Amino acid sequence: MNTAMLTALAEPNRLHIIELLRDGGPLTIGEITSRLELNQPQTSKHVRVLSEAGLVEVEPVANRRIIKLRPEPFQQLDSWLETFRSMWEDRLDRLDDYLREIQAQDKTFDQS
Amino acid sequence: MNTAMLTALAEPNRLHIIELLRDGGPLTIGEITSRLELNQPQTSKHVRVLSEAGLVEVEPVANRRIIKLRPEPFQQLDSWLETFRSMWEDRLDRLDDYLREIQAQDKTFDQS
DNA sequence: CTGAAACATTCCTTTACAGGAATATTCCTT
DNA sequence: AAGGAATATTCCTGTAAAGGAATGTTTCAG
Numbered sequence A, B: 001m002n003t004a005m006l007t008a009l010a011e012p013n014r015l016h017i018i019e020l021l022r023d024g025g026p027l028t029i030g031e032i033t034s035r036l037e038l039n040q041p042q043t044s045k046h047v048r049v050l051s052e053a054g055l056v057e058v059e060p061v062a063n064r065r066i067i068k069l070r071p072e073p074f075q076q077l078d079s080w081l082e083t084f085r086s087m088w089e090d091r092l093d094r095l096d097d098y099l100r101e102i103q104a105q106d107k108t109f110d111q112s
Numbered sequence C: 001c002t003g004a005a006a007c008a009t010t011c012c013t014t015t016a017c018a019g020g021a022a023t024a025t026t027c028c029t030t
Numbered sequence D: 001a002a003g004g005a006a007t008a009t010t011c012c013t014g015t016a017a018a019g020g021a022a023t024g025t026t027t028c029a030g
Helices: A003-009 A012-024 A029-036 A040-052 A071-111 B003-009 B012-024 B029-036 B040-052 B071-111
Strands: A056-061 A064-069 B056-061 B064-069
Touching: A003 A012, A003 A040, A003 A071, A003 B003, A003 B012, A012 A029, A012 A040, A012 A056, A012 A064, A012 B003, A012 B071, A029 A040, A029 A064, A040 A056, A040 A064, A071 B012, A071 B071, B003 B012, B003 B040, B003 B071, B012 B029, B012 B040, B012 B056, B012 B064, B029 B040, B029 B064, B040 B056, B040 B064
Parallel strands: none
Antiparallel strands: A056 A064, B056 B064
């Protein structure tokens, strides 16, 4: 895994920016600034960090910058999480076993 | 999302510890120390951070501590990621559209 | 060409945190 | 009870990073 991405997400304001973008589509620096009640320079700095971590794409349009989420890092994070999934799916496996048992019982009943 | 968890994961040595535990099952402080070539105090400190973030469970057994992964935070992270999944599944939707187009064309061919 | 809007950059200060070294604690063995 | 193994804690130092304030840059409108 990429620790740069995690470092970027670990800061509350930046995480908040990410969720703003997830919910509210692409936003400009100014929009993020007002919705998060930050100062504009801090917003710019945070977006810069997010951009350098690849989490966000910055598209200059005239006077302003349009910030959008990039899906790739989230996919990466997702497939990294995959490698842990067996941890909590053990329980589901046990449920599976249980269901299989029930099914076996049903068969027994069918034959009786 | 929990930024404490992300902060804990964002440090390379700690991330490494997590992956060690994922791959090698529960480990003691000493085992982590030697496999990661850290000093023992740093290992203890990092494990403490991981523990306070809930990522890890520390079970004292006599002289040593047995460190295990806790599934819950990874589940949390997973369901947080769910809220982003539509982002990269749009492409699959577009593929769907494409397939539907092809199918429509086939119908046209059938009629000719 | 001037001014204003939208951002970026720089400088400064404060704080958090990682690593190293030394020391303290806990627990088992004998 | 003593010593050693495994781990924790403390103290120190350096560094990175966040926020504030001020200023610089770009772009459009008029």
